[in-house]
Amino acid sequence: MPGSTGILAPGLTTFKRSVRSKGVSVESSIDNLISLLKRRQIRDSRPCAIATAHLLRRVVETFKITDISRLIDRVQQIGQRLISAQPRELTTGNIVRRVLGVIREEVEEDREGEISGYSDAGTDSRPQTPREQDSRAPDYSALFPRSLTSSLLRHGEMDSKLEEIGDGRPQRPPLLTSQTSYAVTNTAPTVTSMFSLLSHPRSNVPSPTATPGSQSPGIHLSLTSQALANAGAVKDLKAEVVEGIQEILEELNQADDQIAGYALEHIHSNEVILTHTSSVTVQKFLLKAAARRKFTVVHAEAYPNNHEATHASVIGKAKGEPDDDLGSEVFQKTLTAAGVTVVLVPDSAVFALMSRVNKVILDTHAVLVNGDIVAAAGAKAIAKAAKLHCTPVVVLSGVYKLSPVYPFDPDALMENGDPSKVISYEDGDFVDKVEIENPLFDYVPVELVSLYITNLGGHAPSYLHCIIDDHYCAEDVDLDKSNAYR
Amino acid sequence: MAVSSNNSMPTPTPEEPSITSHSNGSPPFDIVKTYNELCRTDPLLTHPIAAIEALISLLAASPVDTISETLSLLSTATTALKSSVSNPIALSAGTDLFQRYIISTLQQRSSQDAKGRSRRNLAGGTEDFRAVLAHLLANSRLFVQRANEARGKIASVARKFVRDGSTVLTCGRSRVVAAVLEATADENVRFQVIYAEDPLPSSPNSTNIVNNLRRKDVPVAVIPFAAMATVLSRADFILAGAESVVENGGVISSMGTYQMGLLAKSKGRPFYVVAESHKFVRVFPLDGGDLPIKGMGIEFSTENEEGKGMHEEGRRKERDLCVEFTPPELITAIVTENGVQTPSAVSEELIKIWY
């Protein structure tokens, strides 16, 4: 899982350092990340997401905005480059889309503020750093875990209501309606899409400067020239976008802990849990439960790509993700130390043991819009064995891993690892003669998954698309499409 | 055995002359013609029984003296027969059974004799052989009769599935299915039948079952085959016939049976196959593609190529002859004259006669 372990090796840490330094130009940071992604020096969902968010924050910060639609274009372009650099890391695209969503949202808010005759007091009063945002609405952040805010304010129905009550600002109602409409969309997307047939003429009145993406009959009204004309608001918009990105970063940081927060709802006493690979998310989840309950964990070692990390994690020498200084602080406490019996088994024993396993808990690399997941190789066989034994399969995934992309070609998401992990090059003659298959990922269809737990809570497979709809704008789902129209 | 037949399939009837050469003097005996004639004259005759009949006629017409001569004669005739039909599996059930019968009867006798008299010479063996042969020739009609009786026995077992008020779904032209349903009707059981009709009924027999049942006051609904899934929920169970029953308990039967089995499985309806045990054949296919039969050809064509190959009518005819394999896991039970058996019991029956 962790890519390069050396401190000085190029990776997430070095990238984050360089992207912050003023001496490095934005363009070179972009190129840097692209090459890191291409060379797989930054890999796996979280590091990719973090790197992307950092890069985009820099991009937004340094962007000389005269026309906000240009910012959308720019982020889209960068997003396309990042995605094509490493199409298998879906979180890159997820973060790009979410940043785009932040921009669109802020713009829309701003525009609606304009329309309703108010200068956006929220924007004006909102300080530049996210920390102070909390102080602005302390009751709110105290009431709700950070996850709710950080999930892009899209759970904003509640958010804005509270704000409305708390701040008593009259300009909120328009915002509320816009967000409520969002929520309506989410709960009944089919209705909206059917309405789009009828509402076609109305949504097809874009301003000349509107982004091509917004021409699709989406739920977001296109940017109007009025909003764009308001140069004064632009700077504040930028600050808000940066703040939105900051929130995404915080969400990335906290996702694992938030997911772990649901552990006690899912693990009962004395049960036997089977897991696979050395996932920090899963370990935190189990540890949280271990604090209160006694249970047994059967740990499949995920040979040959992840067994070393798995062994280390059961022994207690796991280093977390070395590239990652943001969250997932060094992972020291082991499950065994918490009193959980851990049985380490080779992957081949999974079927034999499955009939005594109560739950399978899996980490995932990505979750796609239809609920299919991309997980470590071996996961499909495990999930299938679980299905046959009617054992529930629980997938833990931060919201940032939920991708709005439909998997038209699942094979394109698969990746092959280093064949020498299967047969070392010492067996030279043999290696030459035999074809070695070392897949890194398995594509697990949604039918094999019983439940997804994200930082927002547990979701049935059938509900997952709603969560995804909440987090991405319809215009942004297909970044390539807008490219094609250009 | 099965595969040897498979291998010999592509070579078309080079053995035929050798058969005729056996019966020099008298008009050459044509096994294929005899077989086809038997099938044509008696519509109730199944392929395996027709094959047995044909082989008996062959033995009657050919002067053979030794066991080995007989066996080689039988095997060449069998090969010729198999290569003459598009689906050799059905009749191979008969030819195999016949061959095994001769061999095991001879073995039995010789072992009995060995116990009785310590030494036997070859002449004695030939004597036995003649006795067996005579028995076969004398009882030729008896086999046909028994085979037909088997149908009656199956009917007496399988009709227990049909209760008052039940609805039976069936398709195809199986004589056994017809026998079962007609026997049930004769018992004054009040039931109804849904008959899924092949869109292209080529054989006049296909409507016989419908007419016969209606004549017996059984309400019959005829539906297009494509409506099967919709109608299935109205049926209590499915009854199907089979051309052959293979070793793993799967059946080889007319096109549509596999679909019906899949639908029955997905809708949770029992799927009963009725077949005489002489249709059991020692073939073990892994799937439909693993059978020594000409399967359903799939021809892709664009507009330009259309009509280049066979014209539509010919293709239909060919498809009509096609059979397909239905795997055992779709079959709830197989009803033979020996009772209701699980598909797996077929293999055991076959082992008993071959092992």
Place this chain on the structure above:
Amino acid sequence: MAPSANVEGELAPAQDIESSEKPLENGAKEQVVPATSEDITAPKGKAKTANGAQQKGKPSEGSKDGKPSGKELKEKAKAEKAARRAQQKGRQPGQQGQPIVDLGPEKQKNADTRRPSVAGPAPTTKIQHKRTGSASGGAQKPIQFRPVQAHAAPISEEPPKENKNVALFDHLYGNPRRNTVAGASKDVHPAVLALGLQMRNYMICGSSARCVATMLAFKRVIEAYITPPQNSLPRHLTTHLSSQIDYIVSCRPLSISMGNAIRWLKVKISEVDVTTEESEAKADLCNAIDSFITEKITVADQVIARRGIEKIRDGDVILTYAKSSIVQQTLVEAFRQGRKFKVIVVDSRPLFEGKNLARALTDLGLEAQYSLTHGISHVIKDATKVFLGAHAMMSNGRLYSRVGTALVAMTAKEADVPVIVCCESIKYTEKVALDSFVHNEVAPPEELITQGETSSPLSKWLDVPNLQLLNLMYDLTPAEYISMVIDESGYLPPSSVPFMQRLSLNT
């Protein structure tokens, strides 16, 4: 492989065993049994240090510092072992072996390093029934056969010894596998002594190979057997064999095929007419054993291979798991006959048996792909047929085979790829099983510690409380996943296995 070569392949392990036994046997003939065991042990002092080192969980350290504490522990271990042994083998006459019990591990090492040199390059040759941990180059790294520290591990240093047994399998642990011939009953024939260790080290591995080797060893036991006065051969030979069997079991539990063969042999012995001349009776038994091996394994394998080939078509991609001698024979034979097909070998930790298979196949020029269990969902997409070997077929049609087989069969079933099991009828058992828990074999967990890497974190697993390693040998594949079983009598559905089992008992 041509038919003649086949036979060779079948018999070769046996020959190897014989040749490897030679030095042992010579020693045994001249001296009494304790001397024999000494013959293959190392100097005592060295053993002690090794023992001490192991108890610290650091098998790689061979230093002498552990001596004083080692001695204490030794005492304790000895007492424990003696107690256990007394419990289990109470009927064994005389426990002369006891005083040198604690030499076990070192002896093991000695046996390990020595055996390959005696047996020559046997483990790496193409002998089909020999399966070894193929991660190593075979004989060059004999440690791969079985980590030396394996046996001593359960004797933990901590006074309150933590039970490292996985609770669900507690009934399967029993005594740790024997590492040494020491303590074996003096009745145990040297051929059997050697055989036990070879099985323990997976030098003889695989249901058929173990069965053949056992029967050949018993043949030698019978040859060397002299009925004591006041006893009859049918009665006494059976008990004599029982002590041999007890020894073998203490090295590794019997395979189903061995159990079947032994049952057959015991019946044969009991059928011996008391009036028969002893030498004649012995010769008859030996001949019976030979024909048993020929009929039930050698010829059976040829027949099965022939039937298997009939199911291999040009263009097929055959997937197999781990290594089965009969599957290998089938594939090799099919290749020799000119079938054009490709093989995918799926393998697993810790034995990596499939690697030897893949190597053997590619050496012949067969196109082969190699992956591990993690890749099964991917490689199955290319496969057209799955061929599996068996340890045993249960009477409810389930397949009992190398752990991981069930995953492969399940994946194949899902992908609609037919699963074919090649299995001699000697592997049929009247036992039924529903899960992989009741009947199974738990191999020493130390085998899971990754070799090669200098410091696998797992090497300290004994020090981590609550951590357990499970090294299961077999699993049970549901009958629904199996399309066909090929045995010497033909093709059958798995449901007909009990029927065939009954038939093969009658014959």
